[in-house]
Amino acid sequence: MKADRHEPQFNNYANRQALAAALSADIAGALQTAIMRDGAAVLAVSGGSTPRNMFQALSRTDIDWSKVIVTLVDERFVPPSHERSNHRLVATHLLQNEAAFAQFIPLYCEGFSPEEAANEAASKIDALEKPIDIAVLGLGTDGHTASWFPGSPELAAATDPEQEKTVMAIEAPGIPEPRLTLTQPVLHGAESVILHIEGTEKRDVLEAALEPGPVEALPVRAILRETKRPLQVYWAP
């Protein structure tokens, strides 16, 4: 193993259906373990198109969802009625069936500025008094994860291991609306960090990010290099 390479643990599947079934079962098992240990479990999920099938499978798992708190790794600064809302995506595909009994902490807040909404969401997440048990991240082909986008003026602050804020407002060239994103320390502090990627292009981006180089170029590096335990990668072609 290369000394400066931060090896995640790869869980590779023949197809995306098999990945969704396995990842949803593994997340459900880890949530149930946290519930048994702590009386509650915190799950933070990403938006985008990749997690939809996994969300639908996870929504049907038979765990005590009333003891699960779901929140978002990041959010587009739009109301939950908007088609680009991650809140809407999670409400539609995850908080259904058995998982309809989960509690949900949104990041967006109607009538608030992005910064005010970030502070409001941070106060709710900080009040949980336990770290996130499972954070599920996606990956963009530009190397972003969460809303840590290359070229964002707030990228350094959001990926700073010393950042004291849990949630930050962030903008970046080319994205249509402001974002709200969890910061590096709160994801670093998660019991388990999962990267759910599909396709060869994203696998290549991850391999590039595992090589030495600046976080600014491939921001996912900020979590590849700083997790309490090996990042779990779930991948299918």
Ligand SMILES: O=C(O)[C@H](O)[C@@H](O)[C@H](O)[C@H](O)COP(=O)(O)O
């Ligand atoms: O709000 C978002 O879009 C996500 O949180 C973002 O970080 C996502 O995980 C990647 O952009 C991958 O998105 P796809 O799954 O659509 O490729």
